[in-house]
Amino acid sequence: MSVYLLWKMPDMEQLRDLSPNSLWQWFETICSIPHPSGHEIALRDHIQQWAQAEGLETQVDTVGNLIIRKPATVGMEDRKGVILQAHLDMVPQCNADKQHVFEQDPITTIIDGEWVRADGTTLGADNGIGMASALAVMAAQDIPHGPLEVLLTINEEAGMTGAFGLQAGLLKGDILINTDSEEEGDVYMGCAGGVDVQVNRTIGRQALPAGYQSFELTLSGLKGGHSGCDIHLGRGNANKLLARFLFGHAEELELCVADIRGGSLRNAIPREAGATIAVSAANADALKAMVDRYRGILSSELAATEPTLKLELSPADAPAQVFTTADQRTLLAMMHATPNGVIRMSDVFPGVVETSTNMGVVKTTGEQVEILFLVRSTIDSGRNMVENMLRALAFTAGADMEASGAYPGWKPDATSPVMQIVRDVYQEKFGKLPSIQVIHAGLECGLFKEPYPSLDMVSIGPTIRFPHSPDEKVDIASVGRYWELLVAVLGAIPDRNA
Missing domain, CATH: 3.40.630.10 (Zn peptidases)
Structure with missing residues (x-):
C-alpha cells in the first residue's frame, strides 16, 4: 500500500x-x-x-x-x-x-x-x-x-x-x-499522573520614577526539555533562574520591574526568560556588574548541563509604569520560593522520579502575572502534596491558584x-x-x-x-x-x- x-x-x-x-x-x-x-x-x-x-x-x-x-x-x-x-x-x-x-x-x-x-x-x-x-x-x-x-x-x-x-x-x-x-x-x-496549576497574582502599577534607566534582562541558551523525562537531569529553569536574580538584588538596587515572562509550555522546561527592568542612573553600573557576576555564577554552577547559557542586559525603551514596590517584592519572593524540579525519588522503582514540578510559563498581561506549572507524580498523594504547596505559597502571596486537568497515573x-x-x-x-x-x-x-x-x-x-x-x-x-x-x-x- x-x-x-x-x-x-x-x-x-x-x-x-x-x-x-x-x-x-x-x-x-x-x-x-x-x-x-x-x-x-x-x-x-x-x-x-x-x-x-x-x-x-x-x-x-x-x-x-x-x-x-x-x-x-x-x-x-x-x-x-x-x-x-x-x-x-x-x-x-x-x-x-x-x-x-x-x-x-x-x-x-x-x-x-x-x-x-x-x-x-x-x-x-x-x-x-x-x-x-x-x-x-x-x-x-x-x-x-x-x-x-x-x-x-x-x-x-x-x-x-x-x-x-x-x-x-x-x-x-x-x-x-x-x-x-x-x-x-x-x-x-x-x-x-499529573495536574496543571495556574497561579495568578494581581499587580499594582505606578509611574516609573524620574531619572531611571530601562533595560531588558534576558536569560537564554538553556537546553530545556521534557518536564517529565528530563526533569532529573539538573537543567536550568529559565523562569527560576531569572527570579533568583531579581529577588536577590531588587531591593539593594531599588530595581523596578515592568514586565516578566518566560517559557511557552507548562510541560517543557523553559529555555528562555526575560524582564523589562529599570534602575536609577546612579545604580546602572552596579546593575551591570551584578549581571556579570551572576552570569559567572550560573556558568560555574551549570557548566556541565548548560554550556551555552546566556545572560544579557541591553538598553530598553522606558515603560510608562512599573510594578508597585510591595507587589513586586511579594511576586518575586513567591517565584523564588516556589519548588521546582525533582521533589522526591521513588523508593519502589530505583532511579525513577516519584514527584516533580515544573514552573513552565510566566506571563505578564496588564495588571496580572500568570504562572503555569505541571505537577507530576507516580502516586496521588505526592501530586496532592505539591499541589497544596503551591496553593499555600499562593495564599501567602495573596495570589489566586487553580488546579485543573488532573489525570491519573x-x-x-x-x-x-x-x-x-x-x-x-x-x-x-x-x-x-x-x-x-x-x-x-x-x-x-x-x-x-x-x-x-x-x-x-x-x-x-x-x-x-x-x-x-x-x-x-x-x-x-x-x-x-x-x-x-x-x-x-x-x-x-x-x-x-x-
Missing part, C-alpha cells in the same frame, strides 16, 4: 530511504503536515482519507480521536485484538533565532549521522515515530497479525483531551500497545500478560532482557483504564533524546529495533481463549 500523499513535501533529506522504509515514509509525511497541539485536524483528515482509500474502516469519535480498523490476516482471526496507540499532536518549540509558524510550516528534517533531528525546531518524533509505526503496520501486506485497531488521540501534549474524552464501547481490542515511550530496550508498565501491573510477551520476544530477538520500567511522564494509558478497565497495556518506543525542545532527535538504529520488536510482538499475540 502507498502512503497516499496529499501534501507537497518540503525539501528535506529523504527519510524514506532509511530502514524500515515504510515507517520512515510515513514519518516524512507526518513531518510535512503541520500538527502542533490544537491543530491536528489536517493530519488526522489526511490519515483518514488514506485509510478509507485503502478500504480500511475508520471512525472519528465525539472529541476528535481517529480509530482505524484492519481485519486479521488469514488464520489469525481468533487472536486477541491489539490496539496500536499514538497521539496526533506534537510540541511546538523553536530556537529564538528560528522563524517557524508551527500551524503553517512543515518540519524540516535533517539526517545527522546516527540521528534524525529538525532544523531549529522540535522534531515531533514524540509521538510521530510511534504514529508512523502504527500506520506502517496498517499499510503492510506481509505482517501477520490478529484483529488490529489504531487509536490516534488529539491534544495529548496540551491536556490529553483525546484520552479524557475517549468513550467506552468504541475499542474492540483486548491489548493496547502505547508507542509513546522514548528509550528503546525499555518496556514501560506504568507512568506518572498508570498503576504498574507486574503480572501483565502483554508485558511478559514483549519481554520474552525482546529477549528472543536481541539476546538480552529488556528493562521493565515506570516512566515519569504522562502517558495516556492511565486514562484509558477508566472506560476500558480490562485492557492489558504496555508502552514501547525508539530512543528519542531531548523531546519538547529544539534539540529533539531520534536514533535511527533504535527505530529499526523498535520496529522489529513491534512486528514480532504482533505475531506472538495468543488466541483469545489462551
Whole structure:
C-alpha cells in the first residue's frame, strides 16, 4: 500500500530511504503536515482519507480521536485484538533565532549521522515515530497479525483531551500497545499522573520614577526539555533562574520591574526568560556588574548541563509604569520560593522520579502575572502534596491558584500478560532482557483504564533524546529495533481463549 500523499513535501533529506522504509515514509509525511497541539485536524483528515482509500474502516469519535480498523490476516482471526496507540499532536518549540509558524510550516528534517533531528525546531518524533509505526503496520501486506485497531488521540501534549474524552464501547481490542515511550530496550508498565496549576497574582502599577534607566534582562541558551523525562537531569529553569536574580538584588538596587515572562509550555522546561527592568542612573553600573557576576555564577554552577547559557542586559525603551514596590517584592519572593524540579525519588522503582514540578510559563498581561506549572507524580498523594504547596505559597502571596486537568497515573501491573510477551520476544530477538520500567511522564494509558478497565497495556518506543525542545532527535538504529520488536510482538499475540 502507498502512503497516499496529499501534501507537497518540503525539501528535506529523504527519510524514506532509511530502514524500515515504510515507517520512515510515513514519518516524512507526518513531518510535512503541520500538527502542533490544537491543530491536528489536517493530519488526522489526511490519515483518514488514506485509510478509507485503502478500504480500511475508520471512525472519528465525539472529541476528535481517529480509530482505524484492519481485519486479521488469514488464520489469525481468533487472536486477541491489539490496539496500536499514538497521539496526533506534537510540541511546538523553536530556537529564538528560528522563524517557524508551527500551524503553517512543515518540519524540516535533517539526517545527522546516527540521528534524525529538525532544523531549529522540535522534531515531533514524540509521538510521530510511534504514529508512523502504527500506520506502517496498517499499510503492510506481509505482517501477520490478529484483529488490529489504531487509536490516534488529539491534544495529548496540551491536556490529553483525546484520552479524557475517549468513550467506552468504541475499542474492540483486548491489548493496547502505547508507542509513546522514548528509550528503546525499555518496556514501560506504568507512568506518572499529573495536574496543571495556574497561579495568578494581581499587580499594582505606578509611574516609573524620574531619572531611571530601562533595560531588558534576558536569560537564554538553556537546553530545556521534557518536564517529565528530563526533569532529573539538573537543567536550568529559565523562569527560576531569572527570579533568583531579581529577588536577590531588587531591593539593594531599588530595581523596578515592568514586565516578566518566560517559557511557552507548562510541560517543557523553559529555555528562555526575560524582564523589562529599570534602575536609577546612579545604580546602572552596579546593575551591570551584578549581571556579570551572576552570569559567572550560573556558568560555574551549570557548566556541565548548560554550556551555552546566556545572560544579557541591553538598553530598553522606558515603560510608562512599573510594578508597585510591595507587589513586586511579594511576586518575586513567591517565584523564588516556589519548588521546582525533582521533589522526591521513588523508593519502589530505583532511579525513577516519584514527584516533580515544573514552573513552565510566566506571563505578564496588564495588571496580572500568570504562572503555569505541571505537577507530576507516580502516586496521588505526592501530586496532592505539591499541589497544596503551591496553593499555600499562593495564599501567602495573596495570589489566586487553580488546579485543573488532573489525570491519573498508570498503576504498574507486574503480572501483565502483554508485558511478559514483549519481554520474552525482546529477549528472543536481541539476546538480552529488556528493562521493565515506570516512566515519569504522562502517558495516556492511565486514562484509558477508566472506560476500558480490562485492557492489558504496555508502552514501547525508539530512543528519542531531548523531546519538547529544539534539540529533539531520534536514533535511527533504535527505530529499526523498535520496529522489529513491534512486528514480532504482533505475531506472538495468543488466541483469545489462551
